[in-house]
Amino acid sequence: MRVARPSAGTVTAGRALPGAAAALVLVLLLLVIVRLPWAGDLGMHAATVERLRHSLLHPGNPLVDADTPSPYYSPWMLVLGIVAKATGLSVFVVLRIGALAGLALLVTGVWRYVRTLSGHPAAPALAVLSLLFLWGPLPLNWSGFLGLNSLALTVSYPSVFALGLSFHLWAWLTRALRADAGWGVWLGLGALWAVILLVHQFSGVVASLGALAAVVAARPGREPLPRLGAAVLLGLAVLWVWPYYDFFALFSAGSGLEAVHRPLYQHLLGRFGLALLGVVALALRGRRDRRDPLVIFFVLGAVVFAAGGASGHYAWGRALPAALIPAQLAAALEAVSAGRRAVRTAWACVLGAALLVGAWAQVGTVGYVVGRAALPGVVAAKYRAPWTGYRWITPWVKYGDVVMARGVPARQIPAYGAYTVAPGYPDVFLADAGRRDEAVRRYFAAGTSDGVRSGIVREYGVRWVVDRAAGVRDPGLRRVAEGPGGQVLYAVR
Structure with a gap:
């Protein structure tokens, strides 16, 4: 009994299919x-x-x-x-x-x-x-x-x-x-x-x-x-x-x-x-x-x-x-x-x-x-939306300005030239990273006094704050702009 061999066209197609799929990807x-x-x-x-x-x-x-x-x-x-x-x-x-x-x-x-x-x-x-x-x-x-x-x-x-x-x-x-x-x-x-x-x-x-x-x-x-x-x-x-x-x-x-x-x-x-x-x-x-x-x-x-x-x-x-x-x-x-x-x-x-x-x-x-x-x-259902970005703050926040932010905003804002008080990522060469993290935590904590917040702002040269609309209550802030997801940009008075 003779065994049927694949045709040349079948072999060529078998070789071309992975290439076509890889090219599409x-x-x-x-x-x-x-x-x-x-x-x-x-x-x-x-x-x-x-x-x-x-x-x-x-x-x-x-x-x-x-x-x-x-x-x-x-x-x-x-x-x-x-x-x-x-x-x-x-x-x-x-x-x-x-x-x-x-x-x-x-x-x-x-x-x-x-x-x-x-x-x-x-x-x-x-x-x-x-x-x-x-x-x-x-x-x-x-x-x-x-x-x-x-x-x-x-x-x-x-x-x-x-x-x-x-x-x-x-x-x-x-x-x-x-x-x-x-x-x-x-x-x-x-x-x-x-x-x-x-x-x-x-x-x-x-x-x-x-x-x-x-x-x-x-x-x-x-x-x-x-x-x-x-x-x-x-x-x-x-x-x-x-x-x-x-x-x-x-x-x-x-x-x-x-x-x-x-x-x-x-x-x-x-x-x-x-x-x-x-x-x-x-x-x-x-x-x-x-x-x-x-x-x-x-x-x-x-x-x-x-x-x-x-x-x-x-x-x-x-x-x-x-x-x-x-x-x-x-x-x-x-x-x-x-x-x-x-x-x-x-x-x-x-x-x-x-x-x-x-x-x-x-x-x-x-x-x-x-x-x-x-x-x-x-x-x-398998799609996960990417982050929005913070380009909306750039008409006010300039290169080198210091922004008080936490969480995801702190990981995005430096992309536009500003600094944050604490790094949004682990930083092995920043000796005072822990102190900066604690300063951000205290600033946004509900029970922190206005005087303590003012001291943190002066110490790190903070000019702007990004937080939720119902976030920090500080009389030293002036509402400047609103962004996606209920975010608000505040100017330090």
Whole structure:
């Protein structure tokens, strides 16, 4: 009995479908960049660019009126600050330019790295789809995590740029280990590693684990070791001389970040359950080659993540992409590199079903392009509206003014050039951050006297207050403007 073989047209269509799907998703992300939905840390990055626009050499703290260093002053943000200063473009236009660069770097980096693992034409597109959709029914929005919804909200963040550089680092390093590259290549790799760590420290940890996996998997002899050592030393030197903040001081700053990162250890199955398909794929790859780079990469990432949970160092949870990325890539590659054709076909069907489930879980991302009103009811239920922004205060509040605000407003207002009394984000280099937080708490507390409020206003040079209409009662305030959601801008008399 003759077994029917798939026609050439069927094979071509099977290869073209992942590419078409990946291209469609990238178009969606480009349209998202046009809208640039506001959520999370966008205000911090906008404020960082704004400070660098006004002073490239001495920008000061990006959030409060204080002369302190900040880990947000990275090489990439410095480039964006120079663009903003040279062109006079709005900070949000500059962030859109940064988003385009970061997305391009990420896509090309994934393509180059996957090409070191498989020569199949469909492998890069399948890898992109797996990185975006093999997550879980509960979308996680966090910088450094590449789910579609998370990427849509963080595409202009330095973390996306750093992850794009990371994929390029792994591809370049893999080829250097295979081709016995010269000193120049290795020194370039060391400098690139340092830049990634400076741009986004957590993604730099992921990049470091991936690079270590590539070295272990390659089993290099003694010959490249001096060049590898020189690359590491050069990278450490770049970290040491970076003038905008002390990189190595960050190692003693983890205690203030644990509570923020504890949610990374919750709802693991709901957030990452589909990535278990990749764990199965890694087990199959491990049986074929115990030194498979993706297997080693996954083990390193899983160990760091588990150690963080066991020890209470929840900030180590930011290393989780070092386990997720190799699992997602392995799931994609198994569909094109498994042994027999029947096995590959079966795996492709399972992968396709998982990708559809993951895409449906994140379908609300479309709302960032078309808005909630244009979405069908079942899709609108998955959509989470972005933040509104505080552009409405800019006719009165000028660059460098100090605004008393709390909560989400404190995380957004610095994007428009103003300062807040207390930073809206943890700040490891701001020595009086706790005192500032307490001052804000006392100012808005119901039982605080007018005299105490006046003292806080004088101490921090407060010129404006943003609060709800039924919020603080202070005779020293004059109502100036109303904004969305019942917010009111008050001027200090």
